[in-house]
Amino acid sequence: MSTPASTAAPAGRNLLRDRDFLLFAGGQGASALGDALSKTALPLLVLALTGSGLHMGLIAMLTALPMMLFGVPAGAWADRFDRRRMMLWSDVGRAVLVAAVPVAALLDLPMLPVLYAIAVPVGVLYAVFEAACLSCVPSLVGRDRIGEANSLLSIGNALGYIAGPALAGVLVTGIGGAGTLGVDAVTFAVSAVSLMLIRRPLQTARDHPPAPMRRQVLEGFRFVAGHRLLRAALLYWAAITFFTAPIIICATYFIREDLGWSPGVLGSIIAVYAVGAIAGAVLASRIKEASVAVMCAGTVLGSVGLLVLSGTASLPLALGVVLLAGGGESLSAILYSTLRARLTPDELLGRVTTSAQVAAFSLKPLSVLVAGIALEATSGALTLTVIAISCITISVAFGVYSRRLPTAAPELILPPTLTPQEVVR
Incomplete structure (x- = not known):
């Protein structure tokens, strides 16, 4: 289907005064607040119900699995269909599914089976939402403002993570994990x-009919495979994500079980991490060109903070190092997403974005399962140490290797226009 032509924010306009961008950012900020509540409350709820790190890992694995199975088709859908509607219905579906947990609690039904039952559907809707959401920014603000927009969106998300964990600590204590x-x-x-109120199209108009689904998927893979810089960055981020995917459950286990600190302290630590993420986003907004070297340095900085955290029982020191970790990891993530978007044309952006997501998250189910087993067999501290050292090693190695890659991106070759005979309606 074709969409209206994009009317991105005019050059020079302050994005903080752009109605559609603010609606988009506000909706994503609200979603980030909810994610922060969920990521704090869900592990605590599972831990309270089972006392098991393995159950925490299993539920996280089931939630992550759909990205591996549906991520690439979802990217083709985002390039083929209306991205706004994809996000809208994904939000509606997740609202209904997540609401089933407090409903089960009110009806005094067993909650653990409900958590297992909704894990996969929530993961499917997350994959669909992310495919559309991550492809919207260039059309919404213009390609010359991708970095600025990503930084502002990251700041909004981080604000949600500042308020969310502290609020989650209060809510879990007051109304329980299910109510949270x-x-x-x-x-x-x-x-x-917020998505319903945005007036601006979230993708550019097509000057030819969409290709068949299989051809669209193959075009995305071929583009990534033929672009050395993009391909290398995606592989690097996939390796980093494998080790960092279970950080939340590992940190929760470490803080609650190894150290015996309260849910309120856990919420405060995550909130301080989010403050660091804001600082990293502000720094990222001042960087003109997304640099592989700075991206790797950010990951190293965040991993050093995580390494120190795993070896301390001092709350002040823990708060200080998670501030450092938040800044480094935020800087690295923003530069990565900005680099990926700038190197990809809009009509391929959904497919390239979800190819990146699949590459990054395809091993997440295995990662969180292994982390759950490691938590049961060893401790939160040792598991966090292995994660941190692995990320430092990978980043240093990739930083050295990236010096041999061309600094300029090759010419981007767009898919050819289809003939009417090739179109599958």
Whole structure:
């Protein structure tokens, strides 16, 4: 289907005064608040129900699995269909599914089976939402402002993670983990409403009919495979994501089980991490060109903070190093997403983005499962140490290797226009 022509924010306009960008950012900020509530409350709820790190890892694995199976088709859908509608219905679906947890608690039904039952559907809707959401920014603000927009969106997300964990600590204590997940369901509804109010198209118009689905998927893979810089960055980020995917459950286990600190302290630590993420986003907004070297340095900085955290029982020191970790990891993530978007034309962006997501998250189910087993067999501290050392090693190695890659991107070859005979309606 064809879409209206993009009317990105005019050059020079302050994005903080752009109505559509603010609606988009506000919806994503609300969603980030909900994610922060969920990521704090869900591991605590599972831990309270089972006392098992393995169950934490299994539920996280089931939630992550759909990205590997549906990520690439979702990217083709995002290039083929209306991205706004994809995000809207994904939000609505997740609101309904997550709301099932507090409903089960109110009806005094077993909650652990409900958590297992919704894990895969929530993961499927997450894959669809991410495919569309991550492809919207160039059309929304213009390609020359991708870095600025990504930084502002990251700041909004980080603000959600500042308020979310502290609020989650209070809510878990007051209304329980299930009730806290009910608040998360409300944030999905807020995100859906914000999408309904955006006037600007979230993708550019096509000057030819969409290709058959299989051809679209292959075009995305061929583009990534033929672009040395993009391909190398995607592989690097996939390796980093394999080790960092279980950080939340590992840190929760370390803080609650190894150190015996309260849920409120856990919420405070995650909130301080988010403050560091804001600082990293502000720094990223001042960097003109997304640099592989700085991206790797950010990951190293964040991993050093994680390494120190795993070896301390001092709360002040823990707060200081998670501030450092938040800044480094935020800087690295923003530069990576900006580099990926700048190197990809809009009509391939959905497919390239989800190819990147699949590459990064395809091994996440295995990663969180291994982490859950490691938590049971060893400790939160040792598991976090292995994660940190692995990320430092990979980043240093990739930083050295990247010096041999061409600094300029090759010419981007867009897919040819289809003939009417090739179009599958």
